[in-house]
Amino acid sequence: MSEIGEFEHPDEIICPGGPLLIRGNHAVIDSDGIIHHTSRPVSAICRCGKSANLPWCDTTHKALPERLRP
Amino acid sequence: MLVPKARGELSEALFGALRERPSAWTAVFDADRRDREDVQIALWALYELHYRGFEDVDEDLEWHPDASRLRHELEADFELLLRSRQRRTPALEEPFDEALFALVADHDGPSVASFVQREASREQVLELLRYRSIYHLKESDPVAWVVPRLSPGPKAALMELQYDEYGCGDPNRLHAHLFARGMEASGLRTEYGAYIDDVPVEVLEQNNAMSLFGLNRRLRGAALGHLAAFEATSSMPSRRIAAGLTRLGLATEMVAYYEEHIEADAVHEQLAVRTICGSILAEEPALRDDVVFGVETCLDLEDRFASWLIEGWSHE
Ligand code: FES
Numbered sequence: 001m002s003e004i005g006e007f008e009h010p011d012e013i014i015c016p017g018g019p020l021l022i023r024g025n026h027a028v029i030d031s032d033g034i035i036h037h038t039s040r041p042v043s044a045i046c047r048c049g050k051s052a053n054l055p056w057c058d059t060t061h062k063a064l065p066e067r068l069r070p
Numbered sequence: 071m072l073v074p075k076a077r078g079e080l081s082e083a084l085f086g087a088l089r090e091r092p093s094a095w096t097a098v099f100d101a102d103r104r105d106r107e108d109v110q111i112a113l114w115a116l117y118e119l120h121y122r123g124f125e126d127v128d129e130d131l132e133w134h135p136d137a138s139r140l141r142h143e144l145e146a147d148f149e150l151l152l153r154s155r156q157r158r159t160p161a162l163e164e165p166f167d168e169a170l171f172a173l174v175a176d177h178d179g180p181s182v183a184s185f186v187q188r189e190a191s192r193e194q195v196l197e198l199l200r201y202r203s204i205y206h207l208k209e210s211d212p213v214a215w216v217v218p219r220l221s222p223g224p225k226a227a228l229m230e231l232q233y234d235e236y237g238c239g240d241p242n243r244l245h246a247h248l249f250a251r252g253m254e255a256s257g258l259r260t261e262y263g264a265y266i267d268d269v270p271v272e273v274l275e276q277n278n279a280m281s282l283f284g285l286n287r288r289l290r291g292a293a294l295g296h297l298a299a300f301e302a303t304s305s306m307p308s309r310r311i312a313a314g315l316t317r318l319g320l321a322t323e324m325v326a327y328y329e330e331h332i333e334a335d336a337v338h339e340q341l342a343v344r345t346i347c348g349s350i351l352a353e354e355p356a357l358r359d360d361v362v363f364g365v366e367t368c369l370d371l372e373d374r375f376a377s378w379l380i381e382g383w384s385h386e
Contacts, residue, residue, distance in 0.1 A: 007223055015340050016168065040234045044337040052309075057336040059305040062175065 017069040019044035019057035028055045071263040073124045074115060078108025084140065085115065088127045095136040109144060110274035114266070116141040117281040121208060122262055145282055149289075152279060156366050162358065166351055167344045173365060174302045179373035180380050183307030186314035194383055195318060199258060200265040201273050201379075205280070206249040206327075207262050210235035212280035213297050219287045221353060224294070227345040231301075231338050245330070252324030272375040279367050291357030294350055295364025298342040303372070304335035 013021040022043050028036045036055055044057035047070035051058045061069055073089060076082035080101040087098050103109055118124065119132045131137055162169040186195055210232055217228060237243030250260045259265065283293035308331035315325045347361055 007226075013340075013344065015344065018340065019336065021337065021340055040334065040337065041230055041238060042234070042337050042341060044333075044340060053333060056333050058309065058332050059336045059339070062171075062306070 018047070018061050020047055030055045071122065071124055071261065072126050074111055074266045077111045078105040080105070080108050081112040081115070084112045088115070088124070088131060091128065095140070098136070098140060103147070107271040107274070109147070110271050110278060113141065113144045113148060113278050114274050116144070117278065117285070118263070120285065121211060145286070148278060148282060152367050153363065155370055156363065159362055159366060162362060166358070167348055170298060170343050170347065170365065171302065173362070174299055174369070177369045179369065180376040181307065182376045182379060183310035185380055185383070187310035187317070188314070190314060190383070192318045192320070195315065195320065196256065196258065198379070199253065199256060199324070201269050203249070203253060203258070203265055204263065204269055204273055204277055207246050209246040209249065212284035213293055215284035216290050216293045219290050220350065223353060224346060224350040227341065227349050228294070231341045231346065234334060234338070248327045248330060252321060252327040255321035255323035270378060272371070272378050276371045276375060279371055283364060289360065291350065291354070291360030292364035292367065294342070294347050295361035296368045298339070298347050298361070299365040299368035301335050301342040302339040303369070305332050305339065308332045308335065
């Protein structure tokens, strides 16, 4: 067995109560059918629906009561 | 940048020694060290030798034994001071990442961002930008020192965030550069360190704490904890500041800097807490207290700055 193991490095990370992180370049279509391109190595997609900057997370989820968080 | 103005006996002696290179640093080591502001500007200048340096100081003084010795002594006192200010925080429960977010969320301090959003005048905002420029013009540099001190997991995680901070290879997107453009468009000076003589001791302490954590491998946990708290208190406040700047009709370039941080730091806070602190603590659970020390220091120093600033403004 090699001692140099492999790291877990998922393309997507679900943040409990918060956004979905996605690594790499993606095109995200919002509910109006508009395409948004990612512009950074990792992007945070809003899962609570309350961001003022949809489809991206702007941390509004932190201001929501627990039961409304994704 | 030239050596800053001295603020007391120690910095007077130190800055003289840096410029004139006496054979012995007796006057520096004999100087009184009781004045907090004097000590902090001296320490800031000693750290600066490792960043961009001063035009009026020889570059080879960076590793001068007396400079290193003094820095080491001042750092030891500063670290004690920072530790003495910590609240007694209960040990963080599992899962660590949620506990860390909760620790930051439960912290309730005075908010510069809310003040800027609602009431600050144009002059007050420009004053704030001058203070913030000491850090923002070297944004992310202090924690960059930590990179070679980490093992592959946390190192890659930190670089994933740093790469974005440094513009993903495009200097036009580098955060410090975005800030400089905002400063220029606001009619402020953009040279690195231009406003160092104007900043209060609270700002010096904020900057020195980041250098202390970044430049001492022993404190790598605190450096990453500080980063996590910094990122986790940035996105929402950036939105408030952007709104305040827009209310006051400040330059769009400066608004753009803060708008970039709304989106960027919504990502970065997740990375800093989950992938960066998460991976180092998975490997080195013993660093947990240091991570918390970094978190608490970041929050505490911002509180001190905010209290000082808002208090001063409310008397204007
Ligand atoms: S998940 Fe963060 S704002 Fe919606």
